[in-house]
């Protein structure tokens with residue numbers, strides 16, 4: 236008789252099942268008030284489930300097609316009000332509200348649109364070529380102004396029509412170029428970032444945010460600090476940290492040698508900026524589509540050189556917060572020859588291995604880790620966190636059905652994860668509430684799971700221990716208020 240049968244005989248079949256489940260689910264202890272809130276939370280999940288077709292739930296549909304359905308649930312309202320701790324993965328140019336950005340600039344005389352490629356531009360000190368069209372004129376002369384507005388904004392959003400694009404990444408990255416010209420006016424950039432942080436702090440109830448900024452200068456850092464100060468003057472508190480980023484792509488016309496110099500130079504510049512703004516600039520990263528850019532293996536010597544530089548110059552090892560493991564490729568096949576040019580022989584992505592060997596602080600995405608269970612144990616044991624971005628992962632094609640997201644087995648096996656929005660502006664929303672909503676529904680998270688994910692985000696923030704303690708107690712106070720509000724006045728809140 237084998238051991239399993241002996242266990243079942245000893246415990247009974249039902250108890251054996253419960254035992255297996257309880258070993259694979261990490262619950263947090265809840266207070267009695269939190270348990271009441273949890274029962275309200277479960278009812279809201281049931282109500283949201285009841286609105287969906289059982290064989291075609293929202294979480295298996297392309298997010299832009301079902302965004303409004305999520306938004307109209309009591310569960311969304313609950314999660315919107317819930318204090319969410321820290322957002323650890325978001326790109327500043329893609330964190331705000333593109334509808335509001337468009338409305339801010341569209342009536343300006345110098346705002347133009349290029350119909351050949353869908354780009355927008357503010358021509359503050361120059362005159363556009365004749366093929367550029369004035370946006371205010373396009374709106375004024377349209378038979379249906381609202382429809383014209385929507386059709387123009389579509390150029391900078393992933394929407395329903397983009398669901399079956401053969402290369403959604405290519406469209407997504409073009410959007411950064413199309414919208415970039417609108418930030419040419421520093422006043423617009425300021426207003427955009429101010430509004431975005433205002434929404435995260437006040438509407439979305441986020442206490443701390445870490446921005447992946449593209450090769451920022453000291454002036455850019457001052458810009459963000461200025462926005463945070465202005466918000467604080469209005470009584471709106473949100474702390475900000477900046478992660479210095481560059482692209483892992485070989486740019487058109489760039490030689491391999493130039494690429495190596497650029498990445499090494501950027502990583503060193505990140506260390507310089509950290510030394511200049513300690514506690515504000517917190518580390519470095521490389522982004523862009525992994526499977527079309529340089530592998531972490533290829534860039535490892537550049538990262539190591541920068542780490543040696545930072546140690547020699549400033550006495551600290553450059554902290555790395557690397558976008559890695561955002562791929563559908565298999566792992567574990569030797570990725571040779573080491574090449575910058577994809578597709579690689581065998582189309583493999585082993586970047587989470589190199590992230591580990593480089594001593595990464597956190598990994599952006601890291602969904603490939605589920606394919607390397609022994610490495611996942613090492614991530615779990617050493618507490619290396621993953622910044623999970625569920626909606627981004629779905630829209631960019633990695634997890635079309637969010638119920639099968641690799642975060643679930645990773646989280647249940649002890650890997651630390653947090654919930655993040657990545658590029659919400661391009662996905663048609665602001666904040667991180669939608670990401671929590673899809674995660675709760677797709678992964679059937681309990682309130683204790685959600686609380687754990689929020690506490691992870693605070694514990695894994697790029698802060699000193701005392702800053703983290705302060706952030707945790709700030710969040711805890713808001714959380715306790717939220718729980719009291721939920722169990723005391725839930726009948727009065729619309730949507731509950």
Ligand SMILES: [Zn+2]
Pocket residue numbers: 324326447522558599657
């Ligand atoms: Zn990202």
